[in-house]
């Protein structure tokens with residue numbers, strides 16, 4: 001029998017059926033194995049998941065063992081776990097607070113897109129960037145991420161084809177803020193990173209629209225012109241009074257690659273600043289999860305898996321893993337398939353358990369909608385078995401975002 005148990009109950013002699021951390025690297029060659037020693041127990045706990053699946057047919061049955069006298073830490077309530085749920089189990093959010101954060105996030109997202117659109121228009125006309133407009137906007141985006149990142153991040157992923165450049169700027173700003181927060185970067189530095197993220201592509205204002213929006217493959221000459229946007233961003237920002245060196249690094253290095261294969265300077269490893277290394281990851285994540293004229297956006301979980309693959313060359317592996325922690329393995333707003341053959345939209349992350357977010361169940365794979373139901377997967381027998389594409393199921397992504 002397969003049982004889901006808190007990792008605190010794992011003992012030598014039990015048989016791990018599933019480490020409950022999917023494809024996220026965990027250092028074990030196989031997902032299924034006999035826990036042979038206390039050292040194995042320690043290694044499993046170090047993965048950071050709170051619950052795992054054990055096979056009682058192939059190893060000790062946790063329920064047949066005497067309860068430990070003093071667990072090392074309070075166990076999470078699980079479906080097979082008969083201890084009373086701790087009263088202090090963290091709530092996802094209170095409905096009243098959530099409603100106002102989500103409304104504010106939507107208004108901020110609209111406003112931010114408008115401000116960046118106007119700013120890029122001004123740059124095209126040869127005007128300077130006005131930091132007195134940029135800084136308050138960035139301050140609000142940073143505040144929004146710190147208050148309720150589940151509200152702004154899923155909005156940032158949804159873009160309209162013809163408005164990509166400025167929507168991408170807002171999105172990268174929000175994602176970089178969440179990323180820097182996970183890395184515990186000091187707050188003042190986060191604001192500077194966020195300014196750089198919002199402005200990283202301003203040089204595109206000096207690239208012709210027909211190249212920016214060309215549906216087909218760019219010629220070599222066009223690609224060179226496209227790549228010039230990085231140098232143009234740097235030139236524009238260097239001429240902007242009040243810009244910080246950190247913001248400049250984000251913009252000037254977001255196309256450099258960890259193995260030295262990027263541009264414009266082919267910098268490698270730590271020759272790229274931390275902010276440039278972060279910017280590269282976020283820029284690519286947002287680009288490949290967005291629908292463009294010439295390609296359909298990838299599901300966020302699939303995009304994270306790609307980033308992990310590419311971290312063999314292009315990105316710093318440590319930072320890719322931190323980024324995955326910051327947005328969640330199943331990011332909020334993503335469509336997922338459950339073991340029960342139901343589809344659900346991720347509504348909220350739990351920092352202590354990235355494999356079991358709170359989801360809204362909406363659809364059955366047999367082809368019909370269900371009465372929407374919020375399910376905290378930490379407290380459910382059900383679990384995520386894969387990610388799905390909204391378009392393939394003809395489901396409106398915006399309709400099911402957290403409200």
Ligand SMILES: [Fe+2]
Nearest residue numbers: 200201254255
């Ligand atoms: Fe760029």
